[in-house]
Amino acid sequence: MSHTTTKSTVKERADLALNDEFLRKAVKFTTERLRGGKLKAAADHGNWDDWRERGRQIRLHTIAHLDYYLTTFANNARANGVHVHFADTDVEAVKISLEIAAAKQAKSVVKSKSMVTEELHLNKALASIGVEAIETDLGEYIIQLADETPSHIIIPAIHKNRYQIADLLSKDAGETLAPDTTILAGYVRKKLREKFLEADIGMTGCNFAIAESGSMVLFENEGNARMVTTVPKTQITLMGMERIIPTWSDLEVMATLLPRSATGQKLTVYMSGITGPRRDADADGPEEMHIIIVDNGRSQQLGDPEFQELLNCIRCGACLNACPVYRHIGGHAYGGTYSGPIGAVLTPALKKNVAEWDDIANASSLCGACYEACPVKIPLHDMLVSLRRRKVESGHGDKIEAAGMKGFAALMGNSKRMNAVLKLGRIGQKLVVRDGGIRLKVGPLKGWNSYRVTPSLPKASFRDGWKTLEQEIRHGLTEADPAIQARLAEALAARGKKGGKGGHHHG
Ligand code: SF4
Known part of the structure; x- marks a missing residue:
């Protein structure tokens, strides 16, 4: 086919x-x-x-x-x-x-x-x-x-x-x-x-x-x-x-x-x-x-600090073989002459007009396996991020994604808001969780859930459990190694000083 x-x-x-x-x-x-x-x-x-x-x-x-x-x-x-x-x-x-x-x-x-x-x-x-x-x-x-x-x-x-x-x-x-x-x-x-x-x-x-x-x-x-x-x-x-x-x-x-x-x-x-x-x-x-x-x-690409190294490629194909995305979808899904990580960067980079780029730079988990494999050490994973950034900056990004990111930033920047939403989420998810995961294939979950299961929110957040966990670690470390215990005490004392100034650490 x-x-x-x-x-x-x-x-x-x-x-x-x-x-x-x-x-x-x-x-x-x-x-x-x-x-x-x-x-x-x-x-x-x-x-x-x-x-x-x-x-x-x-x-x-x-x-x-x-x-x-x-x-x-x-x-x-x-x-x-x-x-x-x-x-x-x-x-x-x-x-x-x-x-x-x-x-x-x-x-x-x-x-x-x-x-x-x-x-x-x-x-x-x-x-x-x-x-x-x-x-x-x-x-x-x-x-x-x-x-x-x-x-x-x-x-x-x-x-x-x-x-x-x-x-x-x-x-x-x-x-x-x-x-x-x-x-x-x-x-x-x-x-x-x-x-x-x-x-x-x-x-x-x-x-x-x-x-x-x-x-x-x-x-x-x-x-x-x-x-x-x-x-x-x-x-x-x-x-x-x-x-x-x-x-x-x-x-x-x-x-x-x-x-x-x-x-x-x-x-x-x-x-x-x-x-x-x-x-x-x-x-x-x-x-x-x-x-x-x-x-x-x-x-x-010449003179472009982010992309000049693209011209170093010797077309060995090692980045394709190392890429977890390429290994699942093969080359034709990339839609251009060059596929895999090098294709995902080269295909849009060779086009002048950002409007002609498709979403190919998003077809990467940014794991860096391509860089590890590359015999001339081209930082393809960094270039993929740069391409995504340039696309958004030029006004050709996905509008829904941009709104989602704004909302996410508002949540992550405020722990009270975040906790409140998590609490609501824990109640709401009861309607959709089956066998420990969310399997709905609608809206933004469709793509992900077609091939995997979204894990449900745990009963308690890490922050909720941290107090007990901290005690356990301190106790465990005292028994294990006095040197580590000393470093931990030092770290906790430093944190205490910061806390004393009224700062609250948003995790
Ligand atoms: S591994 Fe490096 S040299 Fe080989 S094709 Fe990929 S980018 Fe080019």
Whole structure:
């Protein structure tokens, strides 16, 4: 089932996902495997946190001097014989790609995995001028057959199980294929081989662009990107403007962080460094090579103290695998090209107009698991809070929520009022409490109670019970440890002094 419609709300899409047993099982199974692999690879590495910090510093430095490194990269790439194009917007990037395809009279394009081309909806644009785009990454190929969008940065078909995949590939093959990974991969390999040989253009994304030599580097596991960059006569690489790193020795740090964070691998199976088109002595490679450097909202983050670090992302997907929300709803519920915590920040941040943001920044419990998982330590949880704040400040917040927050603040700021409301609540809840909890699915309780139970108010509040509890603790601590008892006496004496001045502590 496809959940890719962006006209629906986040809540509607999340509901669809939560009611899709297959999706939930498939996403849970793979994210757990990836997350486990990443944790093990980080532990085996031994100095993981030092390397994370090193990675963060490289990214911070590069983005702080992005103008310099982009110019250096473009100059060096041009000196290598590459046609370098800069595209300010998605429209411009698509236009440049289509112009190249038209100039080459291309009929078909083979593609290796690229999130930027997803962001630009380039396959559809190519189809509009009669050029067939064929995804050659296995997961992307499956998604293309299903007419869906990727639901994970690294594993695009994460939401599908092998039976669903076997169905899709069987239709493609015109015969029944057994749901066996080797058989299914074998079929796709054979089919794609012909496509590689026929294609006029090879199109790739870019994991890292090395400024000092004007090279682009691809990480992959299937060997398809190497085919894409060696067989067709023309190569087009699309890259976000932030993909740059200064030197090859910086790549060593990234090549340590990226595969371990993405899949738990020590090294990616294929790492290709490409410096310009084919030279006379080369055995293979494209005769013509284009690199399109895409801005599309990225430069808006430069100089923004809250969001500049967003450009440090190396698209490893570790934050998705660590996120308790993503693990339940998968990627399509986010409604954009990028999903999970990075998508929840990047999707709105790339849009200028706050009115176009949906509620995606609210799809997070702010637990910080994304930050813990991130190999370049991007504080995504802080950014989510900033996005929420900016939305409210710009007048696009939820009016009912704002009124609710005002009421809540009025209650929490005054203990007498709070106690009175709690007392009333305790009486009132008798009408609705069943088996120790509130299960009503109406009004503001509907969303929460559809999946869990709201706990009822306890008979006595913490404040009510504190007097007895305090006595018990003091008594218990006297027996346990004289040092703690002394500190407690000190603390209580200090509180007594404050109380003596007439202050009352509102808890
Ligand atoms: S934000 Fe960090 S963890 Fe998430 S994809 Fe980017 S680099 Fe990976």
